[in-house]
Amino acid sequence: MDFEKLTQVMRRLSLEAGDRIMEIYDSPDFDVRSKSDDSPVTAADEAADAIISAGLREAFPDVALVTEEQASSHSVQASTFLIVDPLDGTKEFIKRRGDFTVNIAYVVDGEPVRGIVYAPAKGRLFYTTADGQSVEETGPFAKDTVGEVEPLAVTTNPDNNALMVVASKSHRDQATDDYIDLYLVKDMKSAGSSLKFCLIATGEADLYPRLGRTMEWDTAAGHAVLTGAGGHVVRFDTHEPLVYGKAGYANPFFIAYAPGVELQRA
Structure with missing residues (x-):
């Protein structure tokens, strides 16, 4: 290419x-x-x-x-x-x-x-x-x-006592809130669409958990932008990298984050 x-x-x-x-x-x-x-x-x-x-x-x-x-x-x-x-x-x-x-x-x-x-x-x-x-x-x-x-560059050493979390405007639920409660959060932002990935890429946020249905076309571009800024996107269940080209193009739940965040398990 x-x-x-x-x-x-x-x-x-x-x-x-x-x-x-x-x-x-x-x-x-x-x-x-x-x-x-x-x-x-x-x-x-x-x-x-x-x-x-x-x-x-x-x-x-x-x-x-x-x-x-x-x-x-x-x-x-x-x-x-x-x-x-x-x-x-x-x-x-x-x-x-x-x-x-x-x-x-x-x-x-x-x-x-x-x-x-x-x-x-x-x-x-x-x-x-x-x-x-x-x-x-x-x-x-x-x-x-x-x-x-x-x-763009992610926040490389976010203070895990003061994380900035970004979550969906239209797809927020109790399971998401319960997971966010596992962290010590400084503040929350709401954003729609793939902008949530970009807010981590710019250093405006540290963590974006997604416990809801998404498709690969929803996430691939934002994932690429976040990766190019030093961030990561992993499966919610295993913390293994989120991969693309899956049959049907449906995603599992995932977490996007800056590398200094210590991920928690639900």
Whole structure:
């Protein structure tokens, strides 16, 4: 893979998809439908998917593509593949809360090695560069010209007596709260979508436990960004690395964290 090209293409397609998403987000009204699994979908999900899928297939025709909005791709099995969630956080989008993201990742042998997370309503853009380092670019974002970027690094020695924990806005439950209670927490943040990974990557949070259903397209891009900043994502049950390319693309429960955190077991 030409990682320089991959970074450029992922960045451009994310920005183009983000523009289309915001056109719909800023409109007076938009339709919300339910998919077969009862999860919501909007015209923004579908429009962003069309932009990203077409661009990736043109740029990388020989690389398998898995995307949330194309059920036919969910049976694809490959050791190397691109995986897309064109609009992660659809519930946040519908509620006009802004915590939604565009996500593209590249997976090799079970590991998301490159990725991009773009939050168009918040003006935040996180991605891995060609060498695998994660950065945040500050706007305004030009499609073909990279702006000012800041390398990302997790908090390497967080004080386990004062952890900053980030959790889901839409999927918080008692089991999650019970697990968080095993830690000495300084403060809590709520965030939607894959932004939770990025908050650990920037050092704004230390720990993100997820005791709920997610799919690989929900997590791969954020996982790549966090890895490129020095963080980790492991299974909740075994604390082994979370791997990708699983049959059906469903994730187990997991924990994302900065490396200085001493993980607890439920």
